[in-house]
Amino acid sequence: MKKRLHLTDFLKGVKAGNRVILSQAITLVESTLESDQNLASELVQSLLPETGNSIRIGITGVPGVGKSTFIEAFGKMLLDQGKKVAVLAIDPSSQLTKGSILGDKTRMETLSADKRAFIRPSPTGSTLGGVTGKTREAMLLCEAAGFDVILVETVGVGQSETAVKNMVDFFLLLMLAGAGDELQGIKKGIMEMADALVINKADGDNLSMAKKARVNYETALHLFPLADKNWSPKVLLASSTESEGLEEVWNLVQKYLDQMKGNGFWETNRAAQRLNWLDDQIQFLLGQAFLKDPIIQKMLEDRKPKVQKGELNPSKLAKSLIQLFFKK
Amino acid sequence: MKKRLHLTDFLKGVKAGNRVILSQAITLVESTLESDQNLASELVQSLLPETGNSIRIGITGVPGVGKSTFIEAFGKMLLDQGKKVAVLAIDPSSQLTKGSILGDKTRMETLSADKRAFIRPSPTGSTLGGVTGKTREAMLLCEAAGFDVILVETVGVGQSETAVKNMVDFFLLLMLAGAGDELQGIKKGIMEMADALVINKADGDNLSMAKKARVNYETALHLFPLADKNWSPKVLLASSTESEGLEEVWNLVQKYLDQMKGNGFWETNRAAQRLNWLDDQIQFLLGQAFLKDPIIQKMLEDRKPKVQKGELNPSKLAKSLIQLFFKK
Numbered sequence: 074m075k076k077r078l079h080l081t082d083f084l085k086g087v088k089a090g091n092r093v094i095l096s097q098a099i100t101l102v103e104s105t106l107e108s109d110q111n112l113a114s115e116l117v118q119s120l121l122p123e124t125g126n127s128i129r130i131g132i133t134g135v136p137g138v139g140k141s142t143f144i145e146a147f148g149k150m151l152l153d154q155g156k157k158v159a160v161l162a163i164d165p166s167s168q169l170t171k172g173s174i175l176g177d178k179t180r181m182e183t184l185s186a187d188k189r190a191f192i193r194p195s196p197t198g199s200t201l202g203g204v205t206g207k208t209r210e211a212m213l214l215c216e217a218a219g220f221d222v223i224l225v226e227t228v229g230v231g232q233s234e235t236a237v238k239n240m241v242d243f244f245l246l247l248m249l250a251g252a253g254d255e256l257q258g259i260k261k262g263i264m265e266m267a268d269a270l271v272i273n274k275a276d277g278d279n280l281s282m283a284k285k286a287r288v289n290y291e292t293a294l295h296l297f298p299l300a301d302k303n304w305s306p307k308v309l310l311a312s313s314t315e316s317e318g319l320e321e322v323w324n325l326v327q328k329y330l331d332q333m334k335g336n337g338f339w340e341t342n343r344a345a346q347r348l349n350w351l352d353d354q355i356q357f358l359l360g361q362a363f364l365k366d367p368i369i370q371k372m373l374e375d376r377k378p379k380v381q382k383g384e385l386n387p388s389k390l391a392k393s394l395i396q397l398f399f400k401k
Numbered sequence: 402m403k404k405r406l407h408l409t410d411f412l413k414g415v416k417a418g419n420r421v422i423l424s425q426a427i428t429l430v431e432s433t434l435e436s437d438q439n440l441a442s443e444l445v446q447s448l449l450p451e452t453g454n455s456i457r458i459g460i461t462g463v464p465g466v467g468k469s470t471f472i473e474a475f476g477k478m479l480l481d482q483g484k485k486v487a488v489l490a491i492d493p494s495s496q497l498t499k500g501s502i503l504g505d506k507t508r509m510e511t512l513s514a515d516k517r518a519f520i521r522p523s524p525t526g527s528t529l530g531g532v533t534g535k536t537r538e539a540m541l542l543c544e545a546a547g548f549d550v551i552l553v554e555t556v557g558v559g560q561s562e563t564a565v566k567n568m569v570d571f572f573l574l575l576m577l578a579g580a581g582d583e584l585q586g587i588k589k590g591i592m593e594m595a596d597a598l599v600i601n602k603a604d605g606d607n608l609s610m611a612k613k614a615r616v617n618y619e620t621a622l623h624l625f626p627l628a629d630k631n632w633s634p635k636v637l638l639a640s641s642t643e644s645e646g647l648e649e650v651w652n653l654v655q656k657y658l659d660q661m662k663g664n665g666f667w668e669t670n671r672a673a674q675r676l677n678w679l680d681d682q683i684q685f686l687l688g689q690a691f692l693k694d695p696i697i698q699k700m701l702e703d704r705k706p707k708v709q710k711g712e713l714n715p716s717k718l719a720k721s722l723i724q725l726f727f728k729k
Contacts, residue, residue, distance in 0.1 A: 110720070114714060114716065114717040114720060115717075117714045117716065117717065118713070118714045118717050121711060121712060121713070121714060124711070125711050206716050209715075209716070210714075210716055213714075265593070292620070292621075293620070293621045343711070344709040344710070344711075347708050347709055347711060347715055348705065348708060348709060348715075350708075350715040350716070351705075351708050351715035351718060351719055354715060354716050354719030354720070355688075355691065355719045355722060355723065356684065356688065357719075358719055358720065358723040359684075359687045359688065359691060359723065360683075360684065360687065362723065362727065363683065363687055377676065377679075380675050380676060380678075380679050381672040381675055381676060382672070383449060383452070383453050383671070383672075383675060384449060385446070385449070386442060386445045386446045386449060386538075386541075387537075387675055387676075387678040387679040387682060388442065388445065388534050388537070388538055388678070388682050389442040389445065389446050390679060391679055391682030391683045391685075391686055392438070392442060392682070392686065394683060395683065395686040395687065395690065399690060
């Protein structure tokens with residue numbers, strides 16, 4: 074049996090950038106055991122002064138867009154610049170699909186093999202609230218371990234994009250040209266959250282289509298208003314296999330950060346993200362306590378069909394359930 | 402002092418389409434008194450068999466787009482067709498702005514004066530969850546009172562659009578041409594929820610600009626994939642002052658409904674909306690109970706600045722607060 078590490082072991086190991094201990098620390102964060110959770114809370118709290126200094130980038134796009142190849146190429150370029158890169162994934166459905174990045178890890182050969190990189194699949198968990206909390210803590214642990222850039226990957230077809238947007242500095246959407254936009258299955262609303270669109274696989278026969286798509290997307294994005302931060306999303310071309318356009322993406326991220334640090338948005342956004350995290354977790358834990366209650370479970374199961382059919386007033390049922398919950 | 406109505410009085414009055422009693426019933430739903438709330442729950446529950454038969458249309462757009470003029474003209478056209486029309490507003494910020502529709506009511510002169518129309522300003526309430534629950538019950542009451550079309554108005558700059566989308570059959574976004582899209586302040590993501598975009602004030606000198614804008618929006622909307630319901634949002638032109646284009650909007654709504662009832666989406670959507678309502682209310686009531694707790698309030702107030710500055714782990718604080726809450 075593995076020797077159980079103490080708080081000081083974790084602290085020392087993570088601060089030293091020990092990848093094995095970092096990995097164990099994240100496992101601790103992901104544990105559902107009460108004792109583990111308490112230790113994890115202490116650990117993250119103690120490490121807070123060492124956090125916040127990385128550049129956090131969210132990357133999304135549907136399966137087939139070449140996310141893992143892009144992350145591999147983009148990550149490698151950052152490593153070549155002397156940066157330490159961590160890749161985290163967020164995907165609440167991953168316990169069904171066995172984790173999109175779990176397979177990716179073996180495909181991200183260069184990153185996996187490099188000591189300056191760290192790849193972590195999505196934590197298991199049935200609800201988004203649970204998964205996002207864990208990913209956020211994992212991100213802080215990576216920062217404390219000295220990683221300069223954190224890439225947070227999401228699948229791009231669900232609701233996890235808002236969660237990722239709420240934990241990163243820069244949100245990047247990968248697209249393909251000519252795949253037929255309808256086929257790309259990007260949920261409405263995701264395109265609008267992006268700080269940049271990158272049209273991937275912009276090489277060979279694809280290049281002219283990619284250039285055309287770029288103009289189309291630029292026109293479409295132009296119709297949307299600038300957000301508070303006064304940034305209009307850019308559209309870039311990249312080829313992960315040819316390692317082209319990657320530096321442009323990185324330059325754009327840096328330009329964005331310069332601008333956002335200059336106008337104060339970066340700091341405001343980070344503060345807002347922390348409060349959002351708190352709200353998220355409170356809501357998640359309240360809901361969890363509620364839905365764990367066997368009497369509530371039984372009553373919900375029994376009454377839901379009646380609500381669906383319009384035979385039972387949802388407001389009334391909600392009120393009864395809450396009264397029942399707090400009476401006990 | 403007004404005589405307190407009993408359940409049977411309310412039932413009889415609402416079913417008879419008595420607008421005074423309908424109005425009092427909605428006030429009952431909006432009341433924060435425990436006894437009123439219980440009576441309101443009973444009332445809505447008893448009326449459920451009489452509900453669900455109206456066409457529910459959400460209408461949004463920023464201030465200045467001409468929402469009240471459009472609703473006035475559109476509502477009048479429906480009255481002329483022999484329909485009964487109710488207008489409800491949802492705007493959680495209305496206790497600050499004193500209600501957008503409160504002023505509108507006096508401007509909607511035709512509708513206000515007509516016995517077949519019913520206009521109700523947004524309920525007061527500090528949170529969206531509270532306001533949406535009340536608006537949903539008010540909608541059911543209007544249906545039980547025999548209204549054929551319910552127009553749910555929202556301000557179009559906040560988060561209330563998702564809430565409205567979740568309670569209507571058809572979601573309509575009003576836009577202006579040539580106001581400079583950046584100036585229209587429509588939140589990203591709202592355009593994508595729309596089943597139809599209506600470019601309002603498409604008359605006089607505006608007409609050619611409106612036609613051009615229509616092409617632009619059609620192109621932009623084309624880039625987004627069709628939703629599950631296999632409907633691609635349409636862009637229409639309308640002039641509320643000239644009463645032009647209004648029948649086209651109504652025809653589109655009916656075409657949409659025919660199609661959605663044919664492919665089963667309408668029923669699935671209504672059932673999903675009812676469950677969403679239940680979830681919404683549970684979440685709202687749980688949060689309310691939590692935030693009403695004076696000890697929680699004090700601790701939150703005390704710790705929030707530390708969270709914002711990144712000095713306190715949000716997950717840890719959330720956990721402590723929840724433990725504290727349930728320990729009592």
